Amino acid sequence: MSKMTIPLGPQHPALKEPVNFTLVLEGEQITGSTVNLGYNHRGVEKAAESRTFLQDIYLIERVCGICSHSHTTCYITCVEELAKALVPERALAIRTLVAELERVHSHLLWLGIAGYEMGFETLFMYSWRDREQVLDCLEMVSGNRVHYGINTIGGVRRDITAEQKKIILSKISYLEERTKYYVKLGTEEPTVLARTQKVGMLPHDVALERGAVGPTARASAVKRDVRKDEPYLIYDKLDFNLITHDTNDVFGRLVVRVLELVESYKIIRQVLNYLPEGPIAVKVPAKIGPGEAVSRYEAPRGEDFHYVKANGTDKPERVKVRAPTMANYPSVSYMLDGGYLADVPMVIAAIDPCMSCTDRAMVYDNKAGKVQIYGWDDLRKYGIEHYKKRGIDFSKM
Amino acid sequence: MKKPARALGEVLSNLFKEKATCNYPFEKAVVDARFRGRIAFESDKCIGCKMCVRACPAKAIEIILSAEQPAAAPVAEGAVPVPAKKKFDCIMSLDRCIYCAQCVDICPKKALISTQDFELAHTDRRTLILHYK
Ligand code: SF4
Ligand code: SF4
Secondary structure (H helix, E strand, O other): OOEEEEEEOOOOOOOOOOOEEEEEEEOOEEEEEEEEOOOOOOOHHHHHHOOOHHHHHHHHHOOOOOOHHHHHHHHHHHHHHHHOOOOOHHHHHHHHHHHHHHHHHHHHHHHHHHHHHOOOHHHHHHHHHHHHHHHHHHHHHHOOOOOOOOEEOOEEOOOOOHHHHHHHHHHHHHHHHHHHHHHHHHHHOHHHHHHHOOOOOOOHHHHHHOOOOHHHHHOOOOOOOHHHHOOOOOHHHOOOOOOOOOOOOHHHHHHHHHHHHHHHHHHHHHHHHHOOOOOOEOOOOOOOOOEEEEEEEEEOOEEEEEEEEEOOOOOEEEEEEEOHHHHHHHHHHHHHOOOEHHHHHHHHHHOOOOHHHHOOOOEEEOOOOEEEOOOHHHHHHHHHHHHHHOOOOOOOO | OOOOOOOHHHHHHHOOOOOOOOOOOOOOOOOOOOOOOOEEEOOOOOOOOOHHHHHOOOOOEEEEEOOOOOOOOOOOOOOOOOOOOOOEEEEEEOOOOOOOOHHHHHOOOOOEEEOOOOOOOOOOHHHHEEEEO
16 A cells, blocks of 8 residues: 655644644554654743743743643742752642642543543533632632742742631542542443553553653553652652553553542642641742752653753753653654554543643754754854844854 | 443433533623732832832833822921822733732732732733823
């Protein structure tokens, strides 16, 4: 049979954000695939260098709408390490609480999208309706449904009251009931099984080799979770299980996420009952450093990684963000190979991709029709020439 | 284990449940008391330190000296004249503001207030630049 190459994206009904996959098809079976990034590069890392550490919180928050707390916490951990700030325990507990509420909202959102992609819109409607409960909790705690803005350097900005604690606990009980139903629905409903079992296979050794993270890795029986491997915030004081599954397919990823919801409820209860008394923030001077710090964080989609370099001023010299989707892309092209075209949206959705957080810049040469990757020296040369044309000579720097 | 029509019972029971949605904009939507909406400004509290301007991540605030300044209090015989407190205006560009309320947190005099006002969409960008006096 003759081969055919088709593009999927950057604009495609199944993709929520712009990314492009080049698929080589034989009939309706995929024999090769490449992921092409670069449609939504926003230059957040560069912009962070021209803002103060405090302003950067709100910029970094906007790296991702769904895991905004993950990114700020990861960034702020670096900054606090550089400033040698001792964050109060209560602040750490509140950060953990928001982190788990965020995980619940993200996983319920994913469950809805997965239902939508498999053509099971009833599931989509119900899980998004239930997700409103956790969004209400987040709004009550932080003041906003999406960009919570709860973190500040040295602690958190809003405290939890006894009344809020009661409301959160009651909403969590409701969600726990609902999640039990989703576990049943997900593991017994024929529509779900037909669309997810043996789809997008990622064997254990391939997941390791390609560096998969988060639920994608855990569904291939990789025991990897930063909350367990290198506990941050107050996770070392909490009792929860690391969920893995061994079916290596989209079904496994669904099971891992739904069971993680149950673990998150457990964590939220523990944090609310633990909540130590004390201040919620300490003062941190505006000028920080010099020094470098890295931090890892288990975002809903997997391991998030931030690097911050400070030079003693009130602005960072360099901020580097590695969002979890970036680590999962190499696995996607493996998962697509050998599968069917109709399963592509399901497989892509199963890593819970977040394109904009991940995007990298590329340079497309119009004349040669080629994509070019710039190294450090090339970039430097390009910058010097760019400014020379505008009458400024940087070549001696 | 496959069980067909697993969702049927749920679907039927939902026929008799209350609506999960509300009829916005015909019904008023309520936001939480902590919600960060439009930022309001109280000129008589502001001391013009401009900490809010420096903290704002979106460069949405400007603090300027008011065009009309209050007259100094009449000086009693022999007393040292007390200069009147300067009055400041705030120009808030709502088209830039990201509603983080960092300015509210940082203001030492609580001159900026976060309101629950969220219906701020507009077709004309210029009307989003508010001049609080
Ligand atoms: S509003 Fe507050 S922070 Fe801003 S200039 Fe006035 S007193 Fe200072
Ligand atoms: S809410 Fe945030 S973005 Fe808006 S004016 Fe205040 S500091 Fe600036």
